[in-house]
Amino acid sequence: MNNVLVTGNTVGGVVNDGFGQPRFFRAAVATDESGGTYSGNTFQTINHDVVVRFGNNGNVILPTITLTEAE
Secondary structure (H helix, E strand, O other): OOOEEEEOOEEOOEOOOOOOOOEOOOEEEEEEOOOEEEEOOEEOOOOEEEEEEOOOOOOEEOOOOOOOOOO
């Protein structure tokens, strides 16, 4: 897949799920065999904001990244 566009999204979690546990996604975006642009998003995850495996179907463009650690 090429020309994937992920723009203007927010992915987060909660510090306390009501049982004293934090709940966040492992990755906000995870793709295989894709290329595209990921910009203007706010991602707060456990491990990876964007995971692109086998990015051989076009450029993978991450123009601006602000890393925010899940607490």
